[in-house]
């Protein structure tokens with residue numbers, strides 16, 4: 564195991580805004596995944612794209628710690644992980660126009676109406692992410708919840724900073740992209756329909 568790999572991004576060691584080139588030691592583009600969970604998606608996409616740098620943000624301490632071990636075990640030197648809340652991290656630490664792609668896979672659905680405000684994808688976060696993406700940078704989202712998809716589409720429709728690239732529905736892996744998250748694997752095995760949606764920063 565390559566446990567010497569420095570995968571952790573620690574706040575105490577970062578003076579905001581972050582300097583990606585300093586953090587990764589190279590000028591490659593940076594992609595960010597919000598809520599990486601069991602880390603399967605990050606491991607797959609980072610292995611497929613060795614000349615891109617990847618940052619994973621996760622609010623669960625347990626998944627964050629497990630993610631570090633998995634990235635070290637995979638020997639991926641193009642991945643760094645951050646433990647914390649995504650909105651706060653983007654607002655305080657991520658430089659404007661510094662991110663090539665952002666991925667959000669199966670954000671917690673909060674299905675009860677009274678909990679809808681807790682959903683990650685809200686107008687304020689979507690605007691904040693637009694300010695962090697490169698011009699023409701992309702935001703990819705996957706969900707199995709149709710009502711959440713509808714809410715997401717409404718938010719983006721009301722935001723002049725994005726144009727839709729695709730909105731795709733599928734019941735099998737590989738129809739839209741070559742990498743797969745852990746929830747995606749589980750839901751597809753259960754025969755669920757997945758909604759994939761991608762927007763580009765104008």
Ligand SMILES: C[S@@+](CC[C@H](N)C(=O)[O-])C[C@H]1O[C@@H](n2cnc3c(N)ncnc32)[C@H](O)[C@@H]1O
Nearest residue numbers: 598599600621622623648649668669744745746
């Ligand atoms: C339903 S799970 C999906 C995990 C993974 N993306 C997948 O598709 O397998 C949602 C994940 O997002 C994380 N999460 C929820 N809100 C977050 C936030 N505000 N910032 C960072 N991570 C968050 C949760 O801890 C959880 O691991």
